[in-house]
Amino acid sequence: MAAFYTFNTKTLYDIAHARAGDKGNTLTLSLFPYNPKDFELLKEQCTAERVSEHLSEVVRGKITRYELPNLPALHFVCENALLGGVTTSTAIDPHGKTLSYALLAMEIDVEPFRDALNNQQ
């Protein structure tokens, strides 16, 4: 399936950076476009539903998406995502600190990405 860093494949990693945080059994994932012009693209493609589908092995609960146009950023609050949470989880990464890169592994449609690049010129 996906080979993340080859020339033809676009993943979120190519256009955005991310940070993971935890509160109990809830995972927070914030997503920031390198170029603010890509914020619209992120809003369009990174819906709570698509992120939920992409992270189906990780997030067992609901995902709520917040938009922060000032930064700009998308912020995903993912419930029931840390196998019980930092204190009692048997996961190797009970905080879920590595999971920002699970989000960045998500594929995005190449054509809209190219359009966004064109719009900048």
Added chain:
Amino acid sequence: MANTIRIGCGAGFSGDRLEPALVLAEQGALDYLVLECLAERTIALAQKRKRLYPDLGYDPLLERRLRLLLPALVANKVRLITNMGAANPLAAGQKVIAIARQLNLSLTVAVVTGDDVLSLLTGDEPALETGNPIRSAGPILSANAYLGIDAVLPALATDALVIITGRVADPSLFVAPLVYEFGWATDDYNRLGQGTVIGHLLECAGQLTGGYFADPLSKPVPNMENLGHPFADVSPDGTAVFGKVYGTGGQLSLMTAKEQLLYEVMDPGRYITPDVIADFTGVFLTEAGPNLIQATGGTGVQRPETLKVSVGYDAGFIGEGELSYGGPAAEQRAVLAGSIIRKRIGHLFDDLRIDLIGSTAAHRTNFGESSPYDVRLRVAGKTSSRELAALVGEEVEALYTNGPAGGGGARKYLHEVVGIVSATLDRHRINPQLTIFKTS
């Protein structure tokens, strides 16, 4: 009223590096240095230590940090605010006085207590996470309320150079000196909201200056071996400019600040602290120069009437075992090893976790990536029995001679587990207290 106040953060967790705080204390021209060292379960572990050794229960690194920092703090008149008191702030205060005497320094220490609310709980309080009574989680070890600025302000009004607390909400450690210095009203919720933004950006120290951020391909950060921890120059109106000491490594940029602003935030429009319900959605970050970021626009509404209480309970033990496989069919051999373990002891655990490190351990999937060259089997099980938890590592180790070909590097671990649930208490039932210690 002060013009601008410079507050630095020299530690963002209990195990943080020691020397960035010294760089701040010596060269940072600080008014205040904050060391935030108390994670959710740290205090419950400290409570266990205090029960065994009544003179302990404060942060294990308190002595090393204070011995290092005190001379510079005293010489430069930098006030220290830290939650390193953990489960025993009074013993921590006495320890700091003892260190000051050994160093021939004259010192006043103010200790804030009152966060320990174990005696106020019945056990019937509903856990915020589950709705079930907190006593049903397991034997309760500790209960600490998140105190706010109202607990810290009386300490600031003394001549104490060092202020030691137990559980205080992290941003409040930073908001308190701003309120004290600028005379902000404690119901000026927009100011407190902006102050909370400042505290939130600083509280994880190196996470604002390139730590937990760097990626050598997409986000390179210079000189991380010498990462500088941040400070903020705050004006009376709450405008803050964040920087780090010249010559330190790391990077303070719009990107690092944005990532930290949303770190561990649930609803960015309602960030709840004991002081205010802050709104981060109007925050504007701008570049004020190289490694200088300005933040404005934090607001807030009235503080909550209840305080969050973090309840620690005995959650048994986790046992772990690991073993590596490399070369052709490494992953298949690791999978076979895992299945052998599951057949032998899987039925003894509610949920025996079997991970393939190098493949699917961190993210519970590899999104279809092909097999790695080497794989490390990891097995983990949680149980109330110490012996049963230890069995996990023993079983994995025994695969040396009873398992698939080429298994090597066995390691086994056994941890005591402290779980955390949260409850709330009416804030009027909680009475913060102040104790002063002096070297002479």
